[in-house]
Amino acid sequence: MLKKLLLVLVTLVASIGMAFAAVNINTATEQELQTLPGVGPAKAKAIIDYRTTKGNFKTVDDLKNVKGIGDKTFDKFKGQLTVSEPTQLDPKAQKAAPADKAGKKDAAAPAATAKDAPKATQSPAATSKKK
Numbered sequence: 001m002l003k004k005l006l007l008v009l010v011t012l013v014a015s016i017g018m019a020f021a022a023v024n025i026n027t028a029t030e031q032e033l034q035t036l037p038g039v040g041p042a043k044a045k046a047i048i049d050y051r052t053t054k055g056n057f058k059t060v061d062d063l064k065n066v067k068g069i070g071d072k073t074f075d076k077f078k079g080q081l082t083v084s085e086p087t088q089l090d091p092k093a094q095k096a097a098p099a100d101k102a103g104k105k106d107a108a109a110p111a112a113t114a115k116d117a118p119k120a121t122q123s124p125a126a127t128s129k130k131k
Contacts, residue, residue, distance in 0.1 A: 022082040025063055026056045036077040043068050057083050 023032055025047065033044035043066075050066045057063060060081045064074050 023077075023080055024082050024084055025060065026051065026083055036080060038073045038076045043073075059083060 023036060025033075028047075030041065030044040030048060033039050033047055034041065039047075046068050047063065047066050051057065054065075060078060060083050061074075062083075063069055063081065064071065
């Protein structure tokens with residue numbers, strides 16, 4: 001009897017904790033998706049593959065378009081889902097980002113090195129002759 005009561009309490013506490021931790025289906029990893037009831041490695045991969053090929057989910061209900069996610073499965077976890085745009089760049093943009101950063105860094109580098117150094121070391125007499 002005591003074991004059953006303890007099990008019920010643990011289950012209740014765990015379900016309350018999950019209710020506060022909404023899973024963003026546009027940014028969730030496979031491991032995060034597997035925390036949803038009824039979602040194992042295969043369904044988590046299917047969700048990510050769908051998101052990668054079709055783009056971000058517009059609504060939570062769009063998850064039902066993923067093969068293997070029917071109404072019954074969806075109803076198990078729909079209250080634990082959220083949808084928002086990713087805060088990070090998509091993978092294609094992330095690959096381009098290092099080149100962009102390098103290009104900006106290289107463009108800024110000459111202004112901070114050789115060009116500034118002579119100005120700082122010139123004497124007042126040398127600068128007055130240029131005027």
